Amino acid sequence: MSKRPLIKIAKTAGFCFGVKRAVKLANEAPAKYSGCSISTLGPIIHNPQVVNQLAGKGVKPIGLDSIPDSGVAIVRSHGITRKLARKLDERSALKLVDATCPFVRRAQKIVAEMSRAGYQVIIIGEPEHPEVTGLISYGEPANTRVVSSVEDIPGDFFSSRKPSRIALLAQTTQSQQIYNEIAAALLTIKGELRCFNTICTATSDRQSEALQLAKECDCMIIIGGRNSANTNRLYELSRKCQADSYHIETVDELNPDWFADKQTIGISAGASTPQWLIDEVVRKLENGN
Numbered sequence: 001m002s003k004r005p006l007i008k009i010a011k012t013a014g015f016c017f018g019v020k021r022a023v024k025l026a027n028e029a030p031a032k033y034s035g036c037s038i039s040t041l042g043p044i045i046h047n048p049q050v051v052n053q054l055a056g057k058g059v060k061p062i063g064l065d066s067i068p069d070s071g072v073a074i075v076r077s078h079g080i081t082r083k084l085a086r087k088l089d090e091r092s093a094l095k096l097v098d099a100t101c102p103f104v105r106r107a108q109k110i111v112a113e114m115s116r117a118g119y120q121v122i123i124i125g126e127p128e129h130p131e132v133t134g135l136i137s138y139g140e141p142a143n144t145r146v147v148s149s150v151e152d153i154p155g156d157f158f159s160s161r162k163p164s165r166i167a168l169l170a171q172t173t174q175s176q177q178i179y180n181e182i183a184a185a186l187l188t189i190k191g192e193l194r195c196f197n198t199i200c201t202a203t204s205d206r207q208s209e210a211l212q213l214a215k216e217c218d219c220m221i222i223i224g225g226r227n228s229a230n231t232n233r234l235y236e237l238s239r240k241c242q243a244d245s246y247h248i249e250t251v252d253e254l255n256p257d258w259f260a261d262k263q264t265i266g267i268s269a270g271a272s273t274p275q276w277l278i279d280e281v282v283r284k285l286e287n288g289n
């Protein structure tokens with residue numbers, strides 16, 4: 001019988017702090033608000049298995065255009081726009097459970113305070129990402145903008161003779177390298193620059209560990225929703241170092257051919273992958289069931 005490969009599991013695999021908190025709040029809601037209709041404002045996380053499990057308990061995702069007047073609505077970890085938060089506040093019969101990650105909440109407060117104080121607020125991020133649409137809504141439209149690279153910074157920021165006042169922050173899952181490049185470019189502008197490094201290390205730690213594992217192992221399995229951006233990124237990074245990298249959502253997708261003559265298998269998972277999905281994969285690899 002061939003020897004079973006050694007399995008190395010990333011310590012950072014699976015739920016980050018903010019996602020764990022949001023899923024816990026959603027799981028507790030049916031008992032806490034028994035008899036009420038309970039919904040999440042969009043899928044609570046980018047993992048179909050968790051979303052389906054919650055739906056089985058009566059906690060269902062709804063679109064932002066179909067928010068009910070009563071019952072319980074759960075805000076996911078990305079947060080929501082200021083306009084929507086106010087609209088929800090006006091519905092007195094609707095109980096709001098705010099699962100916005102505290103790190104995202106901190107970034108929202110920075111945008112609001114800096115914008116109100118008259119700074120040009122620059123948010124580094126993906127303009128369409130729900131966390132970013134939420135962040136930008138906390139600033140004044142006239143002085144708050146989103147950039148993805150140095151090229152997105154308006155030319156008049158560099159050419160103006162008047163000293164500027166700029167506040168810089170980032171979507172929590174942005175790359176530190178892009179943040180550093182943009183901060184360095186803004187430092188060349190005359191005036192005041194306030195840098196708030198709002199990048200959450202949960203993402204970068206997970207990526208560094210997966211990269212390290214991909215270098216050490218002869219095969220990598222990345223577990224997580226196909227709709228999860230951070231899982232897809234983890235897979236792309238892993239594939240750069242290890243051609244035998246595979247992205248799966250569930251244990252059923254494991255293919256034994258991938259592991260023939262492999263000695264070490266590395267496992268990591270996106271921030272929205274629950275521990276039970278990781279455990280199922282590990283069990284199958286270790287025991288074959």
Ligand code: SF4
Pocket residue numbers: 016017018019077101102103104172173200201202203271
């Ligand atoms: S990645 Fe960081 S900021 Fe985003 S939800 Fe997780 S803990 Fe919060």
